[in-house]
Amino acid sequence: MRFHSLPESKRYADTATEYQILLDRYNTVLTELFAGHPVYIVTMSFVPDEGIEVWSPTDPHALNPGSRPWTRLREDDDDDPGGTMxxxxxxxxxxxxxxxxxxxxVADDECPGVIIMDTDLRRLYLPYDGGADVILTNPQERDALKNSHADWLSTHPLGL
Structure with a gap:
C-alpha cells in the first residue's frame, strides 16, 4: 500500500510545518510496524560505467549510522548506460x-532507494519523495494499517 507524506498528495515540503508533517507520518507508520524491534536499513548509491562521478550533496550511507557495504548490483537499461548500485x-x-x-x-529526493525492514524480511517500508510504500505479511495486517491512516492514502483509483 502507498501512503502520501503530505496532505492533498503534495509531493515536496516547502515549510518547516510541512517537514514536520511528513516526518511525523514516516515515523508513525515505522513505529507501528517496528517499535522496539531490530530493523535493517538499506541505503543505495549509484556509480555509472562512464566513470563520471555522481555528485550529490547528500551521502546516503553517512545518513545510515553504522552502515557497512553489503552488496553491489549491476544495472543495465536500454535507455541509460549501465552502472553499479x-x-x-x-x-x-x-x-x-x-x-x-x-x-x-529521502523526502527531498536526495536519497532514493532506501529500504527499512524487519530482520525477518517480512515487513518492508520504502520511503520516497512524496510518501512511502509498505509491504506487509498479510491482507489483514495491510487493511488494519490502511484503515488507521485512511486520510494519508491517495484518492487515485489505483492508489498511486
Whole structure:
C-alpha cells in the first residue's frame, strides 16, 4: 500500500510545518510496524560505467549510522548506460526519530532507494519523495494499517 507524506498528495515540503508533517507520518507508520524491534536499513548509491562521478550533496550511507557495504548490483537499461548500485546496510533497534535526517533527505529526493525492514524480511517500508510504500505479511495486517491512516492514502483509483 502507498501512503502520501503530505496532505492533498503534495509531493515536496516547502515549510518547516510541512517537514514536520511528513516526518511525523514516516515515523508513525515505522513505529507501528517496528517499535522496539531490530530493523535493517538499506541505503543505495549509484556509480555509472562512464566513470563520471555522481555528485550529490547528500551521502546516503553517512545518513545510515553504522552502515557497512553489503552488496553491489549491476544495472543495465536500454535507455541509460549501465552502472553499479552500492548497497550499505545497518541494523538498529527502531525508535521514533532515529532516521529523521535520512528520511528528510529521502523526502527531498536526495536519497532514493532506501529500504527499512524487519530482520525477518517480512515487513518492508520504502520511503520516497512524496510518501512511502509498505509491504506487509498479510491482507489483514495491510487493511488494519490502511484503515488507521485512511486520510494519508491517495484518492487515485489505483492508489498511486
Amino acid at each position: 552500492h548497497l550499505h546496510v545497518s541494523e538498529q533497534r527502531w525508535k521514533p526519530r532515529i532516521l529523521d535526517p535520512l528520511l528528510r533527505a
